[in-house]
Amino acid sequence: MLKKVYGSAVFGVEATTVTVEVNIDNGIGYHLVGLPDNAIKESNYRIAAALQNNGYKIPGKKIIINMSPADLRKEGSAYDLTLAVGILSASNQIKADEVDKYIIMGELSLDGQLQPIKGALPIAIKAWQEGFKGFILPAQNAHEAAIVKDLVIYGVNNIMEVLEFFNGKKSIEPTVIDTRTEYFKNIEFPEHDFADVKGQEGIKRCMEIAAAGGHNIILIGPPGAGKTMLAKRLPSILPPMTLHEALETTKIHSVVGKVKQHTGLMAQRPFRSPHHTISDVALVGGGTFPQPGEISLAHNGVLFLDELPEFKRTVLEVMRQPLEDREVTISRAKFTVTYPSSFMLVASMNPSPGGYFNDPKAPVMSSPAEMQRYLSKISGPLLDRIDIHIEVTPVPFEKLSEDRPAESSREIRNRVMSARELQTTRFSNLDNIHYNAQMSSKQIKEFCVLNHESRELLKNAMDRLNLSARAYDRILKVSRTIADLEGSETVESHHIGEAIQYRSLDREGWLG
Template identity: 80%
Template sequence: MLKKVFGSAVFGVDATTITVEVNVDSGIGYHLVGLPDNAIKESNYRIAAALQNNGYKIPGKKIIINMSPADLRKEGSAYDLTLALGILAATKQIPAEGLDHYIIMGELSLDGTLQPIKGALPIALKAREEGFKGFILPAQNAKEAAIVNDLEVFGVESIKEVIDFFKEGKPLEQTIINTREEFYKSLDFPEFDFADVKGQESIKRCMEIAAAGGHNIILIGPPGSGKTMLAKRLPSILPPMTLQEALETTKIHSVVGRVKAHLGLMSQRPFRSPHHTISNVALVGGGSYPQPGEISLSHNGVLFLDELPEFKRDVLEVMRQPLEDREVTISRAKFTVTYPSSFMLVASMNPSPSGYFNDPNAPATSSAAEMQRYLGKISGPLLDRIDIHIEVTPVPFEKLSEDRKGESSVVIRERVTKARAHQTERFQSIENVHYNAQMNTKHIRKYCKLDDASKALLKTAMERLNLSARAYDRILKVARTIADLESSEAVKGAHISEAIQYRSLDRDGWLG
C-alpha cells in the first residue's frame, strides 16, 4: 500500500518541499532511497524504538521509502517523524486522511519525545506558499514557525500526540503569535547601554556617526581602553529593525538552529564576535553541505573582529567581496546557494604588537619595524572598505570614578534614526542604496558637493597629513553623515574638518 507524507529540506535560506512516499508490500526489508545522508539512514532504529515504546511497531514486511525529488540531497534527523507517520499510515495502523494537509517534521528520541529541528521558519514560509493547512513540529520550534500568518502551527512534545491527533481526532494545541506585538515589545530595551560607558565622549560621537551612516569602523587603542565595551554597545544605537529585516535575520538564524525557543521573532540586531582563530569557511559560510557563516549571522547587525591583525590574512581577504556586494554566493558542483550579508564591520586592534604606541610610560614598546610588520597584516583593499579609523585612549581615573551617567543609547538612537530617515528619503529612487556608506563615486559627486572653502580645507589636510587617495571618498561619505546628523542639506567645512579626524590609519607614519 502506498501513502504520501510531506516534509521539507532547507537549502540556503529557502525551503523545498519533500514528498515522502512509503510503499509496503509482501516480503521483508527496509529500503530508504532518495539521497538520504547517514542521519536519515539511521532513522529506522530511532523510529522502531519510538513506535515500540508507544504501543506501535514497524511490521515485518518489505518497506520502500522514497524521498522525492530523488536527486536532491537530504540531510539531518528532522525527517524521523515524517517517516514514522508514513510507515504507520501505509501499514494501516493510523488512518491516512488529512496527512497530506500538513508538513510534518521532527527528530525522535527512543521514547517517542521530539527534539528541536533547524530551519523551522523557512519551512513554515514554504508551507504557507504551497497552500498546506498546517505545520506539525517539535514544541521548541513552535514560536519560531508561528511567526508565519495564515498557517496553523502545532507544537508537539511526542509522537503519541500526533498519532492520537490523526487516529482519534484528539485536538493539538495551536501556537498563535501576534507577530507585530512580539516584534515591537522588546525594541527599546537594549542589553548593553552607552549610559554605562564612562568618558570616551569623542569615541561615542564617532560610533554615533558610524551608526547613522552605516559606516564600517576600526578602533585603535591600547589594552583596557574600552574598545570591546564600545563595540558591544553599537547595536543599541542602530535604528530599530523593520519587520522585514527581523524576518530576514530570524530566517538565517533558524537555518543553523540559533533561534531561542522563547523568542520566536528576533527583534534586536545581531552582534557576532568570532575568535581570531576562525577559518574562512566558518566566517563566510560553506562546507560540504553549505551553512551560513558569521558574516551572514550578523546580517542586519554588527560583526565585531577583535584584534584584527591576529586574524589569518586569507580569512580577512575573503570578506572583501561580501563587504562590497552584501551577499555571499557559495557554489558547488550541483547547486549554488546565496546568503545575505549586509552587516556593519567593527574591528579593533592594538596600535603595535606590545599594545602601546609612542607612550613613554608603557610597560613594553615595539620597534618601528615590528610595528610596520604588525600593521601590514591588514591589506589596503580591506582598509579601503573601512570608512572610519579612530584612536581610543585609556579613560583617566577622574572619569572612571564619576557617578554621573552618560547619555543613554535610546537618546542617541533617536538622533541616528532621524539621520537615517534623511538618507532613506535621499536614496529612495536608487536601487540597493539605503544609507551613506553604500554610496559609490557617482553618488558622492552628486550628494557631497563642497564649496570653495571646504575644498581648500580638504586639499590642505590631504597634503599636510599625507592622506592616501582612498581617504578622499571616505572623508566625503563620513562628512555627508555628519551633515545629516545636523539636518544640514549642504556639506560644510566643519563637517569636513571632523571627518578628516577619522582617518588615522591613512596618515603618514602609520602604514607608510
C-alpha cells in the first residue's frame, strides 16, 4: 500500500517541502532512497525501537521509502517522526485520512520521546504558503513555529500523542501566541546600559553617531580603557527591531537551532562576539551542507570583533564582500545559498603588541616599527570599510570616582531614533536602503550636497591624509548622520570637520 506524508528540508533560510512516499508490498527488505544522509539512513533503528517500546512495530514486509524531490540532498535526524508515521499509515496501523494535511517533523529517542529540530520557523512559513492545515513538531520548537499565523501548530512530547491524534483517540492542544504581544513583551531592555560608563564622553558620541547611521566603528586603545564595555552597550542604543526585522533574524537563528526553547520571536538585536581563533567558515558560513556563520547570526544586530589584529588575516579578508554587499553567497557544485548579513561591525584593538600607545610612561614599550607591523595585520581595504576610527584613552580617577550619573542608554536611544526617522523618510522610495551607512555613491551624491566651504575642507583633508575614494564616501556618510542628529537638512562644514576626525587610522603619524 502506498501512502504519502510530508516533511521539509531547509536550504539557506528557506524551506522546501519533502514528500515522503512509503510503499509496503510483499517481500523482505527496507529501502530508503532520495539522497538521504547517514543520519536519515540510521533512522530505521531509532524508529523500530521507538515503535516497539510504544506497542507498534515495523511490518516484516518489503518497505520502499522515497524522499522526493529525489535529487535534493536531505540531512539530519528530524525526519524520524515523518518516516514513522508514513510506515504506520501505509501498514494500516493508524488511520491515514489526515496525515497528508500536515507537515510532520521530529527526532525520535528510543523510548518515543521527541527531540527538538532546527529550522522550525522557515518550515512553518513554507507550510503556511503551501496551504497545509497544520505542523506537528516537538513541543520545544512549538513557540518558534507558532509565530506564523493561520497555521495550526501542534507541539508534542511523544510519538504516542501523534499516533493517538491521527487515530482520533486524543486531541492535541494547539500552540497559539500573539506575535505582537510577544514582540513588545521582550523589547525592553538589554542588561547593559551607558549609564554605567564613567567618562568617555567623546567615545559615547562616536557610538551614538555609529548607531544613528548604522556605521561600522573601530576602537583603538590600551587595555582597560573600556573598549569592550562600550561595545557591549551599543545594542542598547540601537532602535528596536521592526516586526519584519525580528522575523528575519529569528529565521536565521532557527536554521542553526539557536532560538531558545519556549521562545517565540527574537525582539532584541543580536550581539555576536566570536573568539579570535574562529575559522573562515565559522565566521561567514559554509561547510559541506552550508550553515549561516557569525556574520549572518549578527544580521540586524552587532558583530563585535575584540582584538582585531589577533584574528587570522584570511578570516578578516573574507568579510570584505559581506560588509559591502550586506549578504554572503555560498556556492557549491549543485546549489547556491545566500544568507543576509546586514550587521554593524564593532572592532576593538590595542595600538601595539604591548597594548599601549607610544608613550614613555607606558608599562610595556613597543617601538614605532613594532606598532606599525602590528597594525599592518589589518589590511587597508578592510579599514576603508569601517566608517569611524576612534582612539580610546583610559578614564582618569576623577571621572571614575564621580557620583554624578551618566547619560542613560534610553536618552541616547531617543536621539538615535529621531535621526533614524529622518533617514526612513529620506529613503522611503528606496527598497534596500534604510539608513545612511547603506547609501551607494548615487545616493551620497544626492543627499550629501556640500557647499563651497565644506568642499574645500574635505579636499584639503583628502590631500593631506591621502584618503581613498571609499574613505571619501565614508566621511560623507558619517557627516550626513551627524547632520541628522542635529536635525539639519544640509551637511555643513562643521559636520564634515567632525567626520574627518573619526578617520584616525588614515592619519599619517597618528602613532605619535
